[in-house]
Amino acid sequence: MSLLIKELWDLRWRGIILLFLTLLTGYFVLSNYEWFKTVTDIAQIEQGLKQAPFLNQLLDMETLNQQLLELFNNIDFYVWSQWFGKNLYQLILLAIIILTFPLFARETEQNTNYFLLSHRTRKQIFLSKILASFFSIFLIIAAGSILPVVIALFHDFNFSLEQALMYGLQLSVSSLFLYSVVVFFSIIFNDVIKPVIASVIVFVALGLMGKISGMLYLNIYRYMTGVDIFFTSSIQTTAMIVIFILALFILMGSWHIFKNKDF
Amino acid sequence: MHAVQIKELCKSYKNSSFTLQINDLSLEAGSIFGLLGSNGAGKTSLLKLLMDIVRPDRGYIEILGHRPSEREKLQAKISYMPENKNLYHNMTVKKMLDYASAIIPGWDNDKALELKNIFPLEGKKRISTLSYGEKTQLYAILTFARSADLFILDEPTRGLDPIMQEQMLQLIKEESWQGKTIIFSSHQLGEIEESVDSLAMLRKGHMVLNGNLDDLKSELFLLKLEKSKISAIPPSTLDIIATHHQHKQSLILCQGGMEARQKLQADFAFLNTENVNIKDIFLLLMENGGEEE
Amino acid sequence: MQLTVRTICISIINTDGAVQGVTCLIWVKVDFHSGEPVYQQIAQSMKGDIISGKLSRDELIPSIRELARDLKINPNTVARAYRELENEGYIYSRPGVGYFIKDSDKKTMEEKALEILAKEMAGIVDIARNYQVSRQKFTELVMQSINSAYGGDE
Numbered sequence: 001m002s003l004l005i006k007e008l009w010d011l012r013w014r015g016i017i018l019l020f021l022t023l024l025t026g027y028f029v030l031s032n033y034e035w036f037k038t039v040t041d042i043a044q045i046e047q048g049l050k051q052a053p054f055l056n057q058l059l060d061m062e063t064l065n066q067q068l069l070e071l072f073n074n075i076d077f078y079v080w081s082q083w084f085g086k087n088l089y090q091l092i093l094l095a096i097i098i099l100t101f102p103l104f105a106r107e108t109e110q111n112t113n114y115f116l117l118s119h120r121t122r123k124q125i126f127l128s129k130i131l132a133s134f135f136s137i138f139l140i141i142a143a144g145s146i147l148p149v150v151i152a153l154f155h156d157f158n159f160s161l162e163q164a165l166m167y168g169l170q171l172s173v174s175s176l177f178l179y180s181v182v183v184f185f186s187i188i189f190n191d192v193i194k195p196v197i198a199s200v201i202v203f204v205a206l207g208l209m210g211k212i213s214g215m216l217y218l219n220i221y222r223y224m225t226g227v228d229i230f231f232t233s234s235i236q237t238t239a240m241i242v243i244f245i246l247a248l249f250i251l252m253g254s255w256h257i258f259k260n261k262d263f
Numbered sequence: 264m265h266a267v268q269i270k271e272l273c274k275s276y277k278n279s280s281f282t283l284q285i286n287d288l289s290l291e292a293g294s295i296f297g298l299l300g301s302n303g304a305g306k307t308s309l310l311k312l313l314m315d316i317v318r319p320d321r322g323y324i325e326i327l328g329h330r331p332s333e334r335e336k337l338q339a340k341i342s343y344m345p346e347n348k349n350l351y352h353n354m355t356v357k358k359m360l361d362y363a364s365a366i367i368p369g370w371d372n373d374k375a376l377e378l379k380n381i382f383p384l385e386g387k388k389r390i391s392t393l394s395y396g397e398k399t400q401l402y403a404i405l406t407f408a409r410s411a412d413l414f415i416l417d418e419p420t421r422g423l424d425p426i427m428q429e430q431m432l433q434l435i436k437e438e439s440w441q442g443k444t445i446i447f448s449s450h451q452l453g454e455i456e457e458s459v460d461s462l463a464m465l466r467k468g469h470m471v472l473n474g475n476l477d478d479l480k481s482e483l484f485l486l487k488l489e490k491s492k493i494s495a496i497p498p499s500t501l502d503i504i505a506t507h508h509q510h511k512q513s514l515i516l517c518q519g520g521m522e523a524r525q526k527l528q529a530d531f532a533f534l535n536t537e538n539v540n541i542k543d544i545f546l547l548l549m550e551n552g553g554e555e556e
Numbered sequence: 557m558q559l560t561v562r563t564i565c566i567s568i569i570n571t572d573g574a575v576q577g578v579t580c581l582i583w584v585k586v587d588f589h590s591g592e593p594v595y596q597q598i599a600q601s602m603k604g605d606i607i608s609g610k611l612s613r614d615e616l617i618p619s620i621r622e623l624a625r626d627l628k629i630n631p632n633t634v635a636r637a638y639r640e641l642e643n644e645g646y647i648y649s650r651p652g653v654g655y656f657i658k659d660s661d662k663k664t665m666e667e668k669a670l671e672i673l674a675k676e677m678a679g680i681v682d683i684a685r686n687y688q689v690s691r692q693k694f695t696e697l698v699m700q701s702i703n704s705a706y707g708g709d710e
Contacts, residue, residue, distance in 0.1 A: 110351070118342075121334045440631060540591040
């Protein structure tokens with residue numbers, strides 16, 4: 001049990017700072033719609049959005065133009081595009097890497113594995129680390145998803161708990177998948193730098209993959225930003241199940257490697 | 264009762280083309296067992312295999328009646344001091360000991376206090392600032408401030424000053440007097456000779472000697488012979504384990520008890536048989552690669 | 557390293573209500589690095605004390621654990637020494653009480669002493685032969701030593 005506490009303790013500064021950053025950014029973004037409207041170049045954003053591949057697939061160009069103009073004057077759109085569509089998911093990506101990369105690799109780098117392996121089984125070690133780190137990531141996801149609900153109480157936009165739960169769910173499942181990738185790298189590499197580099201490469205590659213039209217459904221970031229939730233008010237259930245299974249698969253593979261590794 | 268039994272053990276390391284091979288090794292419960300060998304001989308590998316930190320390619324290991332992989336059952340019974348005595352860099356000594364008391368089964372706070380007197384350390388010091396010797400001291404406290412049936416120690420005295428080395432050996436003996444089994448590896452022949460009752464010598468991954476120390480001293484003897492006289496002895500009369508040729512004389516390590524020695528001396532007047540101690544055995548076996556004992 | 561230990565043990569035994577105090581003095585020299593098995597060194601040392609009369613019959617000697625602790629060695633080694641002493645008739649054990657020096661008549665003691673002496677002599681004779689000392693000179697030397705120790709011709 002105290003191994004779990006120690007793992008959480010190890011994460012405390014990074015976790016607290018990331019949580020604080022998330023809440024601060026969230027507060028700033030979500031409370032400043034009016035200010036945002038005055039300072040932003042609407043045309044530029046329009047251009048950017050037009051080029052977004054998933055939007056192009058969902059709606060044709062004509063409708064897109066109309067809808068965009070309408071939407072832009074809609075605070076709900078603002079909330080989605082600036083928070084879930086941009087800042088939050090980027091912060092979560094950062095959190096996933098920062099909270100996970102040294103999970104196993106640091107013990108190997110510092111040679112503290114011998115102490116750990118003498119007193120706890122590999123199963124206990126693996127589970128404590130996974131639970132502690134993903135729990136921390138999940139806390140940040142939860143905070144980021146519920147924040148709009150709270151702020152909406154003081155501003156003139158609507159954001160329901162139901163919506164928070166939907167965005168939160170897609171964020172969590174997508175994050176679990178990306179998290180499992182970082183865990184994998186943290187186990188196979190023996191120093192802490194390589195997992196960071198490898199994770200960043202994979203995250204970027206996943207993004208590039210998604211830009212290839214025809215592979216839209218493979219874009220993890222589409223699910224992470226909750227595009228479909230905004231435009232269709234529903235969760236992509238099939239995709240979520242598939243991503244969840246993939247994540248579990250990678251985690252099981254990581255466990256298998258950890259279980260059989262020589263130290 | 265055997266504390267440890269090993270049969271047909273084999274472990275290869277692909278990166279370094281080193282292979283550890285132990286065909287038959289048993290340790291009596293309650294004994295102090297010494298593991299000797301040069302660097303890279305395989306001592307640390309063997310101890311890691313006992314702890315399931317490294318897995319064998321094939322072979323049978325039984326430790327306190329269990330397979331090494333049964334860690335849930337063995338955690339409370341085995342205390343391990345690794346060769347690499349690194350601990351969590353950012354923790355202070357005090358925090359490390361607090362954490363240890365929570366995570367190590369059978370932790371004994373009173374014993375920890377006693378040990379802190381023997382191996383004094385400043386509680387506020389960060390582990391990253393400790394010297395190798397100080398890390399060993401800390402690990403000594405972690406290893407002995409708890410109950411265990413078997414202590415596996417990889418170079419427990421390395422880095423310690425002579426007084427603390429002596430105290431470490433004393434700790435080992437005290438545990439042994441209480442019926443615990445101790446395995447420890449060392450480079451220092453002297454301390455091994457004073458503490459262990461049985462030992463094994465490893466050379467390049469093979470076990471070249473194994474047995475009770477007193478028995479080995481009874482059953483092995485040394486012949487110092489001028490080179491010119493070697494031919495005078497028929498080879499069948501000697502059970503030779505290893506030889507070392509110096510400039511004008513040869514040293515021959517032979518197997519044979521008191522009777523054999525007396526007969527030899529009676530038959531060949533010019534022969535001088537001598538007792539051997541660990542240093543003699545070690546130097547002869549390590550230098551010239553004695554084969555299996 | 558040479559380790560010399562003098563063990564003084566004072567034991568009070570309750571036998572049929574009577575209280576006896578027994579003191580014994582043991583010198584044991586142990587050299588871990590000499591090449592001679594440690595248990596043999598202990599056994600030899602005690603045999604010497606017994607034969608020379610320093611340890612008298614029915615004296616209580618330290619228990620295995622006590623001696624092991626004093627010498628800082630493994631009890632198994634002491635146990636082995638005691639086994640040899642018991643097998644060769646130097647000591648006996650009373651279960652639950654301890655080990656005692658065995659009563660032996662003068663003739664047996666002398667036999668034992670000669671046994672030990674013979675082994676030592678073999679070693680000395682070897683040295684003499686090695687140094688190529690003539691038989692005559694060697695005999696003269698031996699007689700000289702005997703005379704100075706025992707005094708005159710005996």
